[in-house]
Amino acid sequence: MAGSSAHERTSHWHIWLKHKDSICPYLKDIRSVSPDLEFLELVAESVHSYMFKVRLHGTIYALKLYAVPEAGWRNFSSLAWVEDVVLCSDPFIVEYRVYDALIEWDLLGKVGPHCSGWLTISNEQEQDLDKRFNLRHGYTTIDSALIAKLKGMGRRHWLGFRQAPQKQQDPVRGLLLEWIDGTSLDKAFVDEAGAACLRTQLRDLHSLDIVHADFYPRNVMVSRSGRPYIIDFSSARLWPCRGFGREKEGFLDYMECEKGALEYYLFQLQGLQRHQNVKLTEAKSDEEAYGGRVSSDVEVTKDQFQD
Missing domain, CATH: 3.30.200.20 (Phosphorylase Kinase; domain 1)
Incomplete structure (x- = not known):
């Protein structure tokens, strides 16, 4: 050639x-x-x-x-x-x-x-x-x-x-x-409907055998009206894809990690003054929200959530 x-x-x-x-x-x-x-x-x-x-x-x-x-x-x-x-x-x-x-x-x-x-x-x-x-x-x-x-x-x-x-x-x-005229998740106000909308978006994305693969607060925007959007799919993985071999188990584990990450972010938001009258999650701790030991990549975002 x-x-x-x-x-x-x-x-x-x-x-x-x-x-x-x-x-x-x-x-x-x-x-x-x-x-x-x-x-x-x-x-x-x-x-x-x-x-x-x-x-x-x-x-x-x-x-x-x-x-x-x-x-x-x-x-x-x-x-x-x-x-x-x-x-x-x-x-x-x-x-x-x-x-x-x-x-x-x-x-x-x-x-x-x-x-x-x-x-x-x-x-x-x-x-x-x-x-x-x-x-x-x-x-x-x-x-x-x-x-x-x-x-x-x-x-x-x-x-x-x-x-x-x-x-x-x-x-x-x-x-x-x-x-989207708004701000990133860590700086936004999210109500119960917004939290439900985010869960639905992530569930629907996963239903297509797609993982976001860069699911951090910077990649969730919340508009001034309170409508949240998952953004930036440039790192996504679509099954079947390279990096997961022939077994889908690792891919499904990735989905569970993203679900846990979302609940972790919502738990951080709920602890802020601006969300004192909002119920975003039933979790009582970081680990309960995430569903186990929190991934270091997710845990490092904790300080981003501030009033």
């Missing part, structure tokens, strides 16, 4: 185009609206994406744009193996697959925010955003902490949309999402 051909065949964009119609037939291709997007604000960033507040035809949305990684498959024995890895781990593809499954089972907008479809942005839009928001140097010119944070994670030692701009032709891909 020639070098250039191998690079094209293993690019995440090429693999996506090859398989999207068979694995994700429901979510709309809305690339035609990209020229009409008005970028208002950069509201969040992570190791693999940027979240923008945008306006489209008079309506406010959240647009999640995903960074373009270098393919990096220099030596591989099977193209099918590469494609399997990409389809199970590329953040854009994974999150797209979750929203596509929600559409298939009439759960779009019931689990998480509504997703209007997927798109790409032009090179001109990409360059404008890079310059306007200084993406290659961090969130702002003085945000050296972000660069240190990303390097410390060991997952992404580069900023901006592209890991290797001189080598990559893949477009920047994105998902157009419902705008």
Whole structure:
């Protein structure tokens, strides 16, 4: 396989185009609206994406744009193996697959925010955003902490949309999402109906054989009206998937951990002054809420819950 051909065949964009119609037939291709997007604000960033507040035809949305990684498959024995890895781990593809499954089972907008479809942005839009928001140097010119944070994670030692701009032709891909005017779970007020809604969302997600796999307070948003949303499915695992072998037991255990995590978070909320007259859980301790010894990954979030 020639070098250039191998690079094209293993690019995440090429693999996506090859398989999207068979694995994700429901979510709309809305690339035609990209020229009409008005970028208002950069509201969040992570190791693999940027979240923008945008306006489209008079309506406010959240647009999640995903960074373009270098393919990096220099030596591989099977193209099918590469494609399997990409389809199970590329953040854009994974999150797209979750929203596509929600559409298939009439759960779009019931689990998480509504997703209007997927798109790409032009090179001109990409360059404008890079310059306007200084993406290659961090969130702002003085945000050296972000660069240190990303390097410390060991997952992404580069900023901006592209890991290797001189080598990559893949477009920047994105998902157009419902705008949620609110705050993260640890800072929010949640009533009994909101707690029930969260339990239902997580149960429905799990019913599709999907685990969130990054289920922390930062990935639950609560709107000003009190409606909670599970967000950010870019780390999700869809069964069958890599990392769990052939046995489903480990996958089901992961679901139980997420259920326990939700109850733990609700128990933390109930202990705050702003929830003194709200009954979110019957649990009397952290361990009772979680269903046993609390995972260290979950327990470390405890200090985030403050009045």
